Amino acid sequence: MRRTGFLSFCHLLLRAIPSGTTGIGLVLVITSVAVSQTRNPLAGNPKAAKAGEFEFRINCALCHGLGARGGGRGPDLTRAHKRHGDSDGEMFRNISQGIPGTVMPANGTNGQGVGMTDEEIWQIVTYLRSIQAKAPPKSFGNAVHGKELFYGDANCSGCHMVAGKGGRVGPDLSSVGSGRTVENLIESVRNPSRRLAWGLTEPTKEFPQEYETVTVTDPDGQEIKGVTLNEDAFSLQMMDTAGNLHLFEKDKLRSIKKSRESLMPKYESSTLSDQDLHDIIAFLVSAGQK
Amino acid sequence: MNSASKSIRDKFVVSVIWLFLCGWGSGANAQVTEQRLLNSGKEPQNWLMYSGDYAGRRFSGLDQVNAGNVHSLVAKWVFQTGATGKFETTPLEVDGVLYATGQDDRVFALDARTGRPIWLNQYQLPGDIRPCCGRVNRGVAILGDKLFLATLDAHLLALDAKSGNVLWDVATADYTKGYSYTLAPLIVNNSVIVGVSGGEYGIRGFIDAYDPDTGKRKWRFNTVPGPDEAGHETWEAESWKIGGAPAWMTGTYDPVTDQLFWPTGNPSPSNRGEGRAGDNLYSNTLLCLNPETGKLNWYFQFTKHDEHDWDATQVPIMIDLGDKHLIAQANRNGFFYVLDRKTGKLMSASAYGKTTWSNGKDSEGRPVATKESSPTLKGHTVCPGALGTTNWMSPSFDVQTGLFYVSARDQCDIFSTAPQPYEAGHAYYGSAYFPSDEAEPYVGALRAIDPQSGQVKWEFSHPSPTWSGVLSTAGGLVFTGDAEGNFIALDAASGKPLWHFQMGGAVYASPMAFAVDGKEYIAIAAGSSLYAFGLP
Numbered sequence: 143m144r145r146t147g148f149l150s151f152c153h154l155l156l157r158a159i160p161s162g163t164t165g166i167g168l169v170l171v172i173t174s175v176a177v178s179q180t181r182n183p184l185a186g187n188p189k190a191a192k193a194g195e196f197e198f199r200i201n202c203a204l205c206h207g208l209g210a211r212g213g214g215r216g217p218d219l220t221r222a223h224k225r226h227g228d229s230d231g232e233m234f235r236n237i238s239q240g241i242p243g244t245v246m247p248a249n250g251t252n253g254q255g256v257g258m259t260d261e262e263i264w265q266i267v268t269y270l271r272s273i274q275a276k277a278p279p280k281s282f283g284n285a286v287h288g289k290e291l292f293y294g295d296a297n298c299s300g301c302h303m304v305a306g307k308g309g310r311v312g313p314d315l316s317s318v319g320s321g322r323t324v325e326n327l328i329e330s331v332r333n334p335s336r337r338l339a340w341g342l343t344e345p346t347k348e349f350p351q352e353y354e355t356v357t358v359t360d361p362d363g364q365e366i367k368g369v370t371l372n373e374d375a376f377s378l379q380m381m382d383t384a385g386n387l388h389l390f391e392k393d394k395l396r397s398i399k400k401s402r403e404s405l406m407p408k409y410e411s412s413t414l415s416d417q418d419l420h421d422i423i424a425f426l427v428s429a430g431q432k
Numbered sequence: 433m434n435s436a437s438k439s440i441r442d443k444f445v446v447s448v449i450w451l452f453l454c455g456w457g458s459g460a461n462a463q464v465t466e467q468r469l470l471n472s473g474k475e476p477q478n479w480l481m482y483s484g485d486y487a488g489r490r491f492s493g494l495d496q497v498n499a500g501n502v503h504s505l506v507a508k509w510v511f512q513t514g515a516t517g518k519f520e521t522t523p524l525e526v527d528g529v530l531y532a533t534g535q536d537d538r539v540f541a542l543d544a545r546t547g548r549p550i551w552l553n554q555y556q557l558p559g560d561i562r563p564c565c566g567r568v569n570r571g572v573a574i575l576g577d578k579l580f581l582a583t584l585d586a587h588l589l590a591l592d593a594k595s596g597n598v599l600w601d602v603a604t605a606d607y608t609k610g611y612s613y614t615l616a617p618l619i620v621n622n623s624v625i626v627g628v629s630g631g632e633y634g635i636r637g638f639i640d641a642y643d644p645d646t647g648k649r650k651w652r653f654n655t656v657p658g659p660d661e662a663g664h665e666t667w668e669a670e671s672w673k674i675g676g677a678p679a680w681m682t683g684t685y686d687p688v689t690d691q692l693f694w695p696t697g698n699p700s701p702s703n704r705g706e707g708r709a710g711d712n713l714y715s716n717t718l719l720c721l722n723p724e725t726g727k728l729n730w731y732f733q734f735t736k737h738d739e740h741d742w743d744a745t746q747v748p749i750m751i752d753l754g755d756k757h758l759i760a761q762a763n764r765n766g767f768f769y770v771l772d773r774k775t776g777k778l779m780s781a782s783a784y785g786k787t788t789w790s791n792g793k794d795s796e797g798r799p800v801a802t803k804e805s806s807p808t809l810k811g812h813t814v815c816p817g818a819l820g821t822t823n824w825m826s827p828s829f830d831v832q833t834g835l836f837y838v839s840a841r842d843q844c845d846i847f848s849t850a851p852q853p854y855e856a857g858h859a860y861y862g863s864a865y866f867p868s869d870e871a872e873p874y875v876g877a878l879r880a881i882d883p884q885s886g887q888v889k890w891e892f893s894h895p896s897p898t899w900s901g902v903l904s905t906a907g908g909l910v911f912t913g914d915a916e917g918n919f920i921a922l923d924a925a926s927g928k929p930l931w932h933f934q935m936g937g938a939v940y941a942s943p944m945a946f947a948v949d950g951k952e953y954i955a956i957a958a959g960s961s962l963y964a965f966g967l968p
Contacts, residue, residue, distance in 0.1 A: 196850035199864035208811060208848060208864075257562065259858065373895055374916030376932055 180231025184264045185271070194269030197262050205245070210273060212323040216246075220273050223431065225320040233267045234260075282324075283417070288425030291418055298422065301406070304429050310385050311369060312406060313353060319423070319430025327423050331414070334406040355405050356380050358388075359396040369405060464526055464574045469619055470687050476906075477947035479525045481682075482571050482616040483826060484903075484944060487750040488684035490828040491904050492945035496952040497967060498907030502921045502931045504968055508953060509547030511962040513538065518566040518940040519957040522616065522826070522901075524574055525946035530955070531593065532962060533569040533616075537583045539591060545948050547964060551596035561585050562857060563612050564632040568940075570682070570824075571616030573624060575644050580624045582613030588626060588642055602647040604628075609856045610635050613680075620685045620692055620723045623650055627679025627694055631743065634674035634700040634860040639683075639719070641726060651726030655679055655696045655714045662728075663713035671708035674854050676700030677715035681745040681824055684759075685723065686773060692723040693750075693759060693773070697743030703807055703818070704739065704849055704862025711736040716744040718761065720776055730776035734798070735765050739806050740789065740847060741818040741865070749829045749836065751883055760883050762827050762838040764820030765789070767799050768881050782886025784879055785821035786842040789814050807847035807863045817845030818865040819897075826901030826942035828910065833924045835880040835889060837910055841897035843867060843874035878902065878912050880927060890927035892920075901942025903954070911954055913939025919956055919963065935963055 184190035199208060205216030212218035217225070226241050227233060237258075240248035250257025258266070292298045292308075299308035302315045318327065329336060338352045354370045356378070368382035378390045378398065383405065392398060409419070464480060472478070472485045476493030483490050497505060513519060515535035523532035523542075530544040537555035542548060557567075561584045572579040572591075578599060579591040585607040590599040604626070605611035610633020618625045623641040631637070637655035642648065656675035657663040667675055676699045683694035699708060699715035716735040721728060734744040742765040750773060751758045759773040766787035770779040778797045790799035805814050819841060827838040845865040854860055867874070876897030880889045900913030909930070910922045915938045921931040937959015945954050955964045 193852070196852050196864075199848060199850040200859070200861050203848075203864050204866035257859075262858070374918055374934070375893075375895060375914060375920065375929070376918065 180229065180234070182230040182234070182264050182267050182271075184261075184268045185230070187268060188272070190265045190268040191272040192269075193262075194265035194267070194272075197258060197266050198269055201249075201258060202266065210270060212321075212326060217321045218323045219270050220275055222275050225317070225430065230267055233270065234263055237263050237266060283420030283422070283424030285421070285424040285428040287418075288421035288423065291422050292425055296409075296414060296418065296422060304426070311381055311383060313351075315426055315429075317430050319425075319427035321430065324423060324427070327426065328419065331409045331419060331422075332411075333408060334404040335402060335408075338402065338404060353404065355401040355403055357397075357399045357401070358390065360390070361394055361396065363396065367405075370400070463576050466575070466619070466622060469575070476945075478527065479523065479944045479946050481524070481573060481618065482522055483682065483684065483747055486620075486685040486687060487829075488747045489749055489831070489904075490747075490826050490902065490942065490944070491830055491906075493906045494945050494947055494952045495906040495908075496947070496950075497905065497909065497945075497954065499909060499923055499930060501967060502907070502909055505921065505931050505933070505954075505965050506968050507933060508964045508966040510964075511540075511542055511547045511549070513540075513960050513962070515960055518568050518899075519937075519960055519962075520566075520568045520570045520614075520940050521957050521962070522571045522942050522944050523955055523962065524572060524579075525944070525948075525955075526574060526593075528948050529593075530946070531572050531574065531579055532957075533571050533581065535569070535960075536567045537569050537581065539572060539579065539581055539596065541593070541596060542962075544946060544953070544964075545951075547962070553591060553596040553598070555581070555583055555587075555589070557583065558585055558607070561607055561612065562610055562633065562859075563614070564629070564859075565614075568614050569616075570614060570941075573617040573619050575619045575622075575624070578644060580617045580619070580644070582615060582617050582626045584612045584614070586611040586613060586628065588613070588617070588624065588640075588647060590624075590644065590647065600647040602642070602649075604640060604642075604649070605635075605638075609633065610858075610860075615680055615682050618682050618685065619644070621690075623723060625683065625692065625694075625723070627681070627683070627696075629678050629680035631676040631678040631680070631697045631700055631702060632859055632861060633857065634676065634854050635678065636673060636675055637677035637679055637696060637715075639679045639694050639721070639726070641723070653719070653721055653726040653728070655717075655719070656699075657713060666710040666713040668707060668709040674700055674860070675708065675712060675715065676702065677712070677717075678743075679719075679745070680743075681747060684748055684750060686750060686757075688757075689774060690723065691729055691773070692721045693748050694719045694721060695743075695745045695748055695761065697745045698738050698741050701852065701854075701860045701862030702738075702741040703847060703865060704851060705737055705806065706851070706862075708737075712738070716742060716765075718744065718748055718759070718771065718776070720773070732769075732771055732776045732778065734761070734763050734767075734769060735801070737801075739801075739863070740765075740814060741861075742816075742820055743823075745824060746822060747826050749827060751829055751836070753834075753884060758883070760829070760836060762822050762836065762840075762881065764816070764822060765799075766816045766821040768836070768838075768883075768886055770883055770886070780886050782881075784838065784881055784886075784888055785840045786815045786844070787821070788844070789816075807849045807865075809849050811846040811848030811864075813844050813846050815844035816841070817843045817867060818847070819843065819845075823899065825899055825940075828902040828904040829883075830904035830910070830924050832906060832908065833880075833904075834882070834884075835904075835924070836883050837878060837880050837902040837904060837912075839876070839898050839900055839902060839912060840879045840891075841874060841876050843897065876915070878910070878922070878927070880910075880924075892922055892927045892929065898939060899941075900939035900956070903943040903945060905945055905954075911943045911945075911956070913941070913943065913956055913958060915939070917958060919943075919958065919965070933963075933965065935959065935961070937961065
């Protein structure tokens with residue numbers, strides 16, 4: 143259904159209203175039309191779900207992965223609970239209009255697909271419903287203990303913030319629990335250099351930051367190591383490991399070395415047991431749901 | 433009055449007005465005759481067509497701004513469109529007036545010295561247009577005192593250059609089926625030439641010529657041949673009806689041989705070959721047409737039976753090397769092709785970026801795809817990705833250095849099939865593509881290619897790939913923009929950066945140059961603004 147189609151539908155409906163109908167009746171009819179937009183007209187239709195799967199591949203898989211299980215920067219959409227709304231209408235709205243404050247773009251503006259019709263968006267909602275987990279994931283860790291580790295022995299908070307508390311050299315992890323799959327989170331801890339934080343959404347940044355490691359030698363010969371906040375061909379904005387900002391013109395620096403080796407240490411199971419890691423992730427997942 | 437005598441009358445009228453105005457020296461009111469278009473190189477102070485000249489070189493003969501003084505270049509004015517979305521225009525500049533287009537098919541005329549608007553015309557688009565890649569427009573063409581605008585709802589308009597008033601407006605195709613225009617038209621031999629967009633919607637592509645006085649169509653070249661046309665046999669069953677092969681970038685023209693060169697885009701669906709077995713002519717092809725009749729002289733297909741969305745719509749540039757009359761294209765598929773422009777014979781094809789799709793050449797020397805490069809349901813990686821090694825951003829050929837400059841991108845994509853039924857007006861890809869998040873970061877660079885050897889002579893790296901085109905000038909300079917918002921001047925011979933300015937918005941446009949009152953300006957669109965730079 144295209145928007146124009148919807149409008150002409152309203153028009154027909156209004157013409158069909160008997161002339162004796164009161165103004166209140168008219169308001170009621172219009173309200174019911176608006177409400178019907180929040181309900182998926184294709185709900186449970188397997189053909190629509192199949193079409194939605196291919197629309198999803200073309201328009202959404204870039205961030206959310208081929209099977210909607212989440213990618214480097216888009217959340218797992220097979221979860222029953224979706225941070226920005228679980229209802230059909232909310233999902234439709236999020237796809238159609240995007241989600242302000244996140245990298246989720248409005249329909250047709252991500253430079254990837256060509257923009258979908260309303261019908262195609264409903265097909266995607268139908269598809270997502272068809273692959274949605276039937277029950278919330280079983281908690282496999284102790285979030286309370288995870289929080290203690292995060293701010294204590296595991297020393298995550300030296301570099302990462304959750305809900306305004308912690309360091310800032312690494313990504314803010316307040317919402318990472320809802321934005322990434324558990325597998326992805328485990329991998330980020332066990333092998334942080336495999337995938338840097340590719341375009342991770344943070345409310346304070348409207349551009350992707352990869353947290354690439356950078357080491358510069360300043361004009362005085364001092365070596366500074368940290369993460370890239372942003373850069374262009376001529377300037378570099380970085381944060382050193384102590385959390386200080388440094389702003390450079392590249393041609394004034396004696397050297398710039400960039401590395402895809404993350405500053406985050408590799409947490410092997412000898413340093414952080416599987417159980418402790420699960421507890422930390424349970425903490426992040428619970429924080430991400432808030 | 434028959435059309436021949438009308439044409440003679442019009443030409444007479446144009447000539448009289450031209451003489452009259454030249455006599456008075458009233459530059460701002462001069463008309464743009466065909467003669468002026470043919471001799472555009474003789475008036476480097478003006479930018480009379482999309483690529484600056486018929487050869488497509490995007491080279492300015494101005495040298496006031498040069499390698500010695502470019503470090504002092506400053507912004508002279510900024511014009512804000514107030515619109516959002518990609519701003520892809522290349523302005524025209526004629527005798528002190530600058531004509532440009534913006535998002536949503538708005539057109540404006542500016543005082544080229546100050547950037548002050550003279551008139552604005554906002555075309556009214558229907559609410560249900562379906563442009564594939566943004567509500568963009570790349571510019572207008574000019575002939576006489578008319579501007580020509582091709583719109584996102586597949587209309588062609590003539591506007592009065594002095595007032596912006598609409599002189600005529602014709603619908604050329606059904607936009608509800610996905611037909612649209614994004615390109616700047618080209619004027620050749622008293623015809624307005626346009627090529628259609630819509631390769632993502634299963635259109636049947638075409639190149640059209642229109643009468644500039646009336647908007648009446650003179651000819652149409654179907655880029656997907658019908659049952660009675662040569663090349664029809666390269667399509668399976670009925671697939672030709674929705675075969676794509678759009679022609680969405682401005683072509684070039686050789687006045688010596690009177691040949692029109694126009695490149696075409698992907699077959700539809702863009703990323704799925706099943707159902708359209710065959711070479712799929714004339715998708716991803718350089719067409720050489722007779723501009724009077726639209727008849728085909730020769731063609732060269734770069735990517736046969738394309739499954740990666742590698743439109744061959746990049747501006748083809750005419751290059752003369754000694755007695756060799758060539759036409760060169762840095763193609764989206766990662767190869768730099770040089771053809772003989774009289775015959776279409778391939779002279780060379782050399783990779784200028786990261787490619788994995790081809791490991792051999794056919795008997796003509798054309799790179800051929802490996803079987804393994806086809807998209808699969810599970811998805812696998814192919815280089816370049818769907819955005820290509822380059823895209824629609826203009827390259828430039830510098831007659832002084834003999835180098836061909838192109839904005840390149842080294843990015844690989846995962847191509848995964850997503851079969852869809854064709855439905856008129858709906859997106860029709862047949863495949864998904866996306867970058868692997870395990871891949872190295874994408875690399876972007878301005879590359880200078882020697883057309884004789886096909887080798888990259890120098891490159892200037894961008895932190896991320898750019899959508900900016902390139903301008904070269906007689907001042908020994910190359911200008912380009914980047915995704916981070918910089919406008920950059922480089923030494924044309926060495927690639928050394930000499931100057932830059934942070935414009936605050938990503939560049940999705942190609943720069944141009946002009947001069948007014950003896951002062952040279954370089955202009956480029958960035959963010960939602962048009963910038964003009966000059967010496968202090």
